[in-house]
Amino acid sequence: MDHRTVLALYDRDMREGARPDGPGARIERVGAVVRQVADAEGWNGVLWSDLDEATxxxxxxxxxxxxxxxxxxxxxKLYGHDLPSDLGDRLTAAGFTPEPEETLMVGEVARLSLDAGLPDGVRVVPATDRAGVELVVDVHEKAFGTDGSRLRHRLLTGLAEHPDSVVALVALAGDEPVSAARVELVPGARFAGLWGGGTVEGWRGRGVYRALVAHRARIAAAHGCRYLQVDALPTSRPILERLGFHALSTTTPYVSPQ
Incomplete structure (x- = not known):
């Protein structure tokens, strides 16, 4: 993979040329900034900028x-290659709080290793109704220790208004939800985003996350996507690298002052 070329393509298609990530959201281009504006339950933020020390x-x-x-x-949403090089320091000086850094990883679908299987007794099902969404939210809250209210709203609204844009999956061991994840699809885009992959304690290290990545990759391929993108935590990066993903940059959310 030509890292520089693919990163430039990602910036152009998915950041500068971003499309709304959910119902009710809109993309606005104001000068050298691209932002998403949504309701209080959606994601609000800056996706891309073309700035320098003077601006x-x-x-x-x-x-x-x-x-x-x-x-x-x-x-x-600051990326490691954004300019000016001290943009993070400027955001901090303005009162923003940085959250943990993640790694922007991209894989070319045709070159990924997608033969990962599930452990015995585990199956993957799509979340296509409220009951399925609740299973996904249950995993999210247990795996990450965070409130799943916004995720619930996002998935339920998406199912009602744009059912083909987000495919949420849950891995079940019997009737117990043990892992969940989603793939976000933008019509005509070359990139699909893998989000929310989490596994409950006790099931980690058994290949469930890896199998869900492979499952979502096949869905993206069926929709004509060439690349998969992940904002990877340190725990996920080694798994993704073994599957064929490449680290292209870093990404850090800077949260606005309260």
Missing amino acids: ADRAIAEQADFFAAHGREFEW
Whole structure:
């Protein structure tokens, strides 16, 4: 994989050329900034910017004022290759709080190792109704220790309004949900996003996460996507590298001042 070329393609298609990630959200291009504006249950934030030392501080202040006027907490999604090189420091100085850094990983579907199987007694089912969504949320809350209210809203709204844009999956051991994940599909896009992959304690290290990556890759391939993108935690990166993903950059959410 030509890392520089693929990263530039990702920036152009999925950041500068972003499309709304859910019902009710909209993409706005304001000067050198691309942002998503959603309701209080959706994701609000800056996806892309083309800034330098002379324009960065003003752009940060303008976005903070805009979202504050709309009563929205938001994220500035900073990538390791964004400019200026001290943009993270400028965000911190403006009162933003950085969350843990993740690795932007991309895999070319045709070159991935997708033969990963599930442990005996485990099966994968799609979440196609409220009951399925509740299983996904249950895994999310247990695996990550965070509230799943926004995820529930996002999945239920997506099922009702755009059922083909997000495919959520849950792995069941008998009737027990042990892992869950989703793949987000944008019509006509070359990239599909893998999100929310988590496994409950006691089932980690048994190949369930790996199998869910492979399962989602096959779904993306069936929809004509060439690449898969993941914001990977340190625990996921080795698994993804073994499957054929490449680390292209880093990404850090900077959360707006309260």
